Each structure stands twice: as C-alpha cells, then as structure tokens.
Amino acid sequence: MKNINSQDTEYKILKAAEEEFMRKGFSGARTTSIAEAAGVTHAMLHYYFRTKEKIFERIISEKIMMIRDIIGFSFEDDSLSLNEMIHSLIERHLKFLSENSDLPRFLIGEVFSNPERASIVKEKIKDVATLLIRKLQNKIDSAYTKGVCRNIDAKSLLIDILSLDVFPYMASPLINAAFEDIMEDKESFMLLRLKENYDIIIRKLKP
C-alpha cells in the first residue's frame, strides 16, 4: 500500500470538499477542484465517497450536528438569571460563529436552492427554537413579575439576538469592504460584538 494510513487521503479529501462546498455551495463545487486541492486525482473522491452528493451529505450532516450541539447548551444550567443566560447565549453563539463564519451563509444558501434538503434542516431548527423560546419566555416572565425587566416577547428578542450575532459573519466580505476590514482581527471583533450586542439587548429589556 502506498499510503499505510488511508485516513490521510480520505481526511484530506473531506477537508478540501468542506472548503469547496462552504465557499461555492453544492452546485458551484467541482469534484475535480476538490481532488486537486486535496492533491489527488478525482477518481479517489469516487473511490472513497462514491458520489459528489454523498460527500456533501456527509459534510452537511456534520455541520448540522455541530449546530445542534452548540445551541443545545442553553438548556444545561437552569440557575442562571435572565441576564446571565443571555450573556452566555451571545458569548457561545459568537464564539462558534467566529470559528465557523461561513456556516450560516452556506446553510441558508443550500436551504434556499434545494427544497428537499430544506425540510430536514427546518425541522431541526424548529425543535431547537421552540425549546429555546419557551425557556427564554419563562425567564422573562419571572423577571417581569419581579419588576426587573419589561414584558418582552421572547420570539422578538431571539430574532434580535440572532440578527445582531449572525449577520456580520454572514455578510463578512461586504462588512469588511464597508468598514475597512473591521473583522480582520477575529478575536477583538468578536469581543467587541459581545459587549455591544449584550448591551443592546439589556437596554431593550430594561423597564
């Protein structure tokens, strides 16, 4: 065997495919480009994964699992106050986005262009969202009765948080063009957004 550790090539193809699919989407990706980027002939891609569709499915299901894991966190600790819960939500959210900045754009693009795949993604999103909204609304309600926050609709709040967190990453090439590479230093941009977004949300909640 030329390559004792066959995982190497398989892994290289997967990573190259991930890069290509993330950048160009399913329809824009070319199996030949993927193979070239991985440093093998494109036959290897079929040898390991059979079809372009199959590699894509593998990658997209990995990504969906990542999202589920990241969002699932919010249900762990029930002792947090509303403000703490929101801070933790934004913090983990931004950290994840900072490391997976082209994932939201990729997912939404694929959901838009592929009606079949859409329904699977939508279902998972709905489950997570429903749970998160219920939890948020409970926290808000009890904070409201204590008089420490306004009577805010959890859905609206969640849309606000998601918008503030996700948009800059989805639109990063244009954001960087418009705001002189403001996102170049990923870490400091992330910390800035954490401060800003948390502040905005807290101000919205204040009585």
Add this chain to the structure above:
Amino acid sequence: MKNINSQDTEYKILKAAEEEFMRKGFSGARTTSIAEAAGVTHAMLHYYFRTKEKIFERIISEKIMMIRDIIGFSFEDDSLSLNEMIHSLIERHLKFLSENSDLPRFLIGEVFSNPERASIVKEKIKDVATLLIRKLQNKIDSAYTKGVCRNIDAKSLLIDILSLDVFPYMASPLINAAFEDIMEDKESFMLLRLKENYDIIIRKLKP
C-alpha cells in the same frame, strides 16, 4: 414575425432568469430551466443574450443599481434630526427588503463564490458606506454635544441597524421555520420590525 412585440420574449426570459439566478445563484442556475420557465426553447436565450454570463451580468448590474438608488436616499434631506434620520433609514431599508427579500442573500452568495465580481460590488458598497457613516457620525456628534444622546460610534451603529434589518430577510426560510411563519404576512412583519428596530436603536442612543 411570430411575435410582434419582441420585448415580450426578451422580458419573459429576463424575468425567468432573475427568478432562477436569485434562487440558485449563477452556478446553480440552468439555462434550460430559465428557458422552460419563460416558455421558450433555450436557443432563444442565446439569441437574445448570447451567453448565460451575459444575462447574469445584466441582472446583477440592475440589482446593484437598485441598491445604490435605495441607499443613496439618506443624503437627500439634511434638515432631519438624528432620530428622524434613523427612522427614515430603517423605514426605507425595510420597505426595500420586504420587496426584494432574496437580494441580500443572493449578492453575498455571489460575492463569496466569485472573487472577480466581488471587487466591483465591494467598491460600490464602500463608497456608499463611507458617505453614510460620515453623515451619521456628524449627526451623532452634534446630538452628543447637545446632550441628547450617548457618544456612539457610527460604524457600530450602522452594523447594528443593518443586522437587525437585513438578517431576518436573509434567513427567512429558517426564521419562518423557527417562528411558525412569522414573516408570512409581509406587511405586518415589516411594520413590526420597523417598530422594534427603531426602538432598539433609540434605546442604544439614549444617554
């Protein structure tokens, strides 16, 4: 001539192409699907527009002109107060988005997948953004000296406004999945977001 008004077919092809490109992007769009949707053979598409690339360029330049026109508005009226200016900005922004809800996702997707086209779009965005930021910052500074608002960075403010306005439209299929078709009634969703987003931004500005 079979079709006296040749504009009809040309127009039908353009509209079908717009629909297809918006949904699937350049690489996902098929000239045959476009022709089929327009009710003609795909040869007509080449007869009128020569290549797929040429139709695409025509559509994308129309879209960019639309955006330039819509964003250019903010420089018309200098007599507005900061709050009025922000309300007008959000209102026009949301109205435009409501009628062109897949444009942001489309543009960003193409900018991501096509490095050449990216630079043209980026330049235009930069010009508009620079002007808008300067104008916003002036208004903020004079409101700050009057003591009616905090000393806020215009860039951050603009990112906040853009995020709150654009994200729900970019992510509409997932937003609708997560929030039980909250965007179905376009008009009322738009009015809700106008109220919400304006309120959030004003709260951020308040001393």
Add this chain to the structure above:
DNA sequence: CTTTGTGCTAACAAAATTGTTAATCAAAAT
C-alpha cells in the same frame, strides 16, 4: 518468493450543460 489486498492513477465513458446553426415561419416593406 508468490500471492493477495488496497490505495492509487490514467484513460475512458456517460451525462449534463452550454452554445451554434440551418431551416422555418410570419409579418412588414417594397
């Protein structure tokens, strides 16, 4: 040393997609 199995390649085949052309058809101009 031969056999065997697996990673690998090059060349090929098939399918999909874009682009072209010659012929047709209908109306307008002459």
Add this chain to the structure above:
DNA sequence: ATTTTGATTAACAATTTTGTTAGCACAAAG
C-alpha cells in the same frame, strides 16, 4: 406578389463535469 427581415425552433456540436474501470504499485501475509 415578392422580398426581406427578424423571431423561433429543432437538431446538432462542444464543453464541462461526473462517474467508471482496468490495471499498476507496493506492502503485508503466507
């Protein structure tokens, strides 16, 4: 009435992209 002109189509050609296959290389097992 004939010619001309532009729109349209069907069939074809070219290109691109995906998928397949026969066989080579090489290491491990017998």
